[in-house]
Amino acid sequence: MCIGSFLNVVIWRVPLGKSIVSPPSACPGCGKEIEPIDNIPVLSYLLLKGKCRNCSMTISPKYPITELVTGVLFGLAALQTGYSTAFINYAVLISLMITVVRTDLEQYIILDEVSIGGAAAGVLLALLPGGTDILTSLITAVAGAGFFLLIRLGASYYLKRKNIRTEAPEGYEDEEDEFQGGMGWGDIKLAACIGAFLGPASTVIAFFTAFILGALSGGAMMVFKGRKGRTPIPFGPFMAAGALLALFFGEPLWNAYMNLLV
Ligand SMILES: [Zn+2]
Known part of the structure; x- marks a missing residue:
């Protein structure tokens, strides 16, 4: 706390x-x-x-x-990791993701200190025994960012061709272009951070969960709040939730998704 x-x-x-x-x-x-x-x-x-x-x-x-959620998640982490260095990985990732949720919801920003700094921390923490190795961590970070960059490029190409402009949130008129690609640069850098911490399998689960949560709440907001489909909602909190769910429930989630697919 x-x-x-x-x-x-x-x-x-x-x-x-x-x-x-x-x-x-x-x-x-x-x-x-x-x-x-x-x-x-x-x-x-x-x-x-x-x-x-x-x-x-x-x-x-x-x-x-924020204090209570941090304390509770640290406690759950300790239950899962016991007295091992894995707890450090859990604690750092939890702290980073809580910061992402708050700053992205309140100000539509993901701090570079959290995303890029977090990616560097994730790669370095891979040196600790028991987790992913440093090379896997590095490759997953780059692949994660690359995947979100592709989404941004694809979405921005599509929006331009269809001549659709999304509305930037209030107070962001100057940076309107930031909101014309579906994914902000902050999301792309955050994907690197999540990849660095979780390694390939859990990162796939994290991103998949994030898209499901995003689609569900996007739909819910359109139904209950009459929100227009073109008003951007920050995606960082969904990525953070996906990362933490993958961290704590990676295996059961993977099995659940497999059951749905097969
Ligand atoms: Zn006062």
Whole structure:
């Protein structure tokens, strides 16, 4: 949960180009520094009833939720890996994916520190015993990014030929071109990161799961919210969910997909 608390800081500060170590956390409402007693993951939020002690500004529940989800996933990881170096792989990938979900949902961005930095971390962690080897990790990273690049090129070619323009989300007028290819560059770089951590078999499961989740919620949004098919929805959270599902349930998922196909 403490790592989750740190991820909150990363998600808030890194996109703004601010340091993640100083200054200490402060209330965005009144600017008062947050005392250590009010900075305990999850617990402080509950004790403060979701309000700043000084100015009573409401604290978003996304902060304690991020802390709780991180803690729970780390716990599940420990149950699966036991006392082995595989836990490091799990913990790092979980942290990266939680950051992706938050930044992509809130700001339509996937930080390079997470995607490219994460890919480098995944390749290096392949040196630890028990997982994929470093060459496999590297090749899967490149193949993963290549696959998403192909989707982007294909989709952008198709959209241009049919003269379809998707609407960029609000506040992104300048970068409208980013949204004309189905997949953003952030998704392509994220695919490299996921590939580096999971290796070939689990990466295939992760991407397949991501597309299923994306299609399901895209359809659900059109039905329930009347959302038009041309408004882009960020794909990063689906990739992150696919990666974590493949990490935890790779084998049962693979068997389920095989059963569907055969
Ligand atoms: Zn305050």
